[in-house]
Amino acid sequence: MSTDEIGKIKVALAGNPNVGKSVIFNAITGAHQHVGNWPGVTVEKKVGKRRHGEANLEVVDLPGTYSLTAYSLDEVVTRDYIINEKPDVVVQVVDATNLERNLYLTTQLMELGARVVIALTMCDIAEERGDSIDVKKLSHLIETPVVETRAYEGKNVGTLLDEVVREATRKEHHHHTVGYGKELEEKITTVERLLEKDVPLAEKMPLRWSAVKLLEGDEEVTKRIAGSTGEKEILKIQDETPFELIEAEIADKRYEAIDAVLSQCHRRGERKLTMSDMMDRVFTNKWLGIPLFLALIWAAFQITFTAGAPLMELIDMGVGALAGLVTENVPGWFGFLLGDGIIGGVGAVVIFLPNILLLFLMLALLEESGYMARAAFIMDKLMYSLGLHGKSFIPLLMGFGCSVPAVMATRTIDDKKDRFITILVTPFASCGARLPVYIILAGTFFGRNAGNIIFGLYALGVIVAVLSAKLFRSTLFRGSPAPFVMEMPPYRAPKPRAVFRSTWNNGRMYLKKAGTIILAGVVVVWILASFGITPGGEFGMVDYGGEESLTAHIGKFMEPLFKPLGFDWKIAVALIFGFVAKEIVIGSLGVLYGAGEEGLSAALASDPAFNPAVALGLMVFVLLYMPCMAVVATIKKETGSWGWTAFSIAYSTGIAWLLAFAAVKIGILIGIGG
């Protein structure tokens, strides 16, 4: 192929977790990225573009994996992509500090028939450790281009891409394989012959790889051969094969082959005590680990909320001024829709952007520094005893900020059961949007005890989350949490660029949500609150949220449901609005009492329908009832199921009703119900 015929080259980026794959991806594609999901699964798929010389590269970031078994979703996604999409080149990012383990994945990529180019990273750390690697010799021995890459400095990315283009345009491809010993090889050949009989199938699947996988008892591959000519005979061979032994034998042979290569080009230095080791002695110490963890988390939250407060006030003022300006200057109902409805409603969500950005900044710092893996490690025992996984802790923690990113963060949990339980209980962590509701209600009805009441609500949220997790684990998702085996990446100073990129990407998603789903929601609420049956019996515009509005009708229709809790129709309406965003509960009450948010406290205190017991019940209800619209949409997206989404709504609202009922009754019993 001459250079002008190169055109488009499909590149897939593979590698173990924690090897700096995303750094390389960002260095190659820069800002030209698109984030989406792999079809049918919620594994994130990043695609980027790059022009290199004459070639147009399309780069797909595959999930980080150690192997290509069928045991994890990430691994299935990776190998399916390579088999079905046949990328021209697979760039494997290899961590120089643990070559042996990284090359284990290489042997499998090669077996799949991929053209591999290795991007060697962390060479500086390997050097510090006293390891020495003869890169040229390594490349020669495995007959694969190896490029030392320092992506943070953008070093050698060009050389890497040169190799990619060269590899993609090379005519012949030498298929590399590991030899598995006489006995196994005979079996592999037999299965290969049987596979070959079914020509259409054989064209789609790499023969040797498929044969090896069939002998390992791989379920996905076994499914694929269903109905093929050789199926019966292959199944018969499988019946006689002890899969576990074969799997172990194959792993041994691959490592033997790797050892044979590494013994010629790699020398491991005497392991010295590194900075990272010393930090781990402190942070994962059995006595110090937990107090330090609590201190760090406390600090992160303090920064998120205190530093965010002035910015939030600023946005609040801006939104208020803009809404006022629009309502005054745009005539008719459209002005109200634009001002009160859209700007006010979307503004109520945008106000939290500083908090959200800061929260994500803190999380990015914890992640980039390598501490996050330690946090999961420290919390695993507690989480395990609750029927959860160590990794469930992070989403639960984020839930105190906002449930949307928290539910998204469950993606790091591999096991489906662990993940679903975490998704279902995360909304019980009291998010930032619920706080304004507590502040007004507790402040009005509990005076000096307001602080204790609010703390109690946070604690109640945690207790409900914990007990629900236990309940789900013993009913819907039986079994133990998945095994906890996790690599602890070395500590490192967070790179500003990576931290800001991650913070901004998450913040952008939050804004996008405000611009789409919330926008639609507030328009609907505004219409329901603005229109109704006028006193003259006609349908038209009425007092916003007043007795004649459609919302009042809905509220009155729902009232019987809330009656046992002592909630009147106004509260019912406020709670329905709260589905858009929980802080709207307060704004709605303000409108319904005709008091605005400032005078609400006095208006509530003088309403005979309200008393401390009802207020307590309402706070408990707001804490626990169905998550807001944005969270519901996220749950649907992450579980991929309307059934589980409906279950989440029904379960949380049911619990909210029961506990709010209990709270009101207890309140009456202790004499605050008057």
Place this chain on the structure above:
Amino acid sequence: MPRRNRRCRCSPGACPPPQSGFASKDEVTTLCDIPEGEDAVIVEIMAGRRLNARLSSMGIRPGKKVVKKTGFWRGPMTIEIDGTIYALRWGEAGKIIVKRK
């Protein structure tokens, strides 16, 4: 390199129970029973097919020298193999059979 004992009759999970004291030298025991800071060699992993494959792909496999770093009583522990740190639960560590030097 010590070979895997292919005819071992122990079923996964039925590994030796955690003992009170630490195992003596040259004794075959589990990762649970070596003290922090000590090293040993992995002899066999009896964690069932799925976890065996996962551990092996992560580089936790028979023949490897392992150092126990820190541990939370009967909670999770950190270990080091080939310069890489891994965390695992007490339960999983009990399925990793090691030989102390």
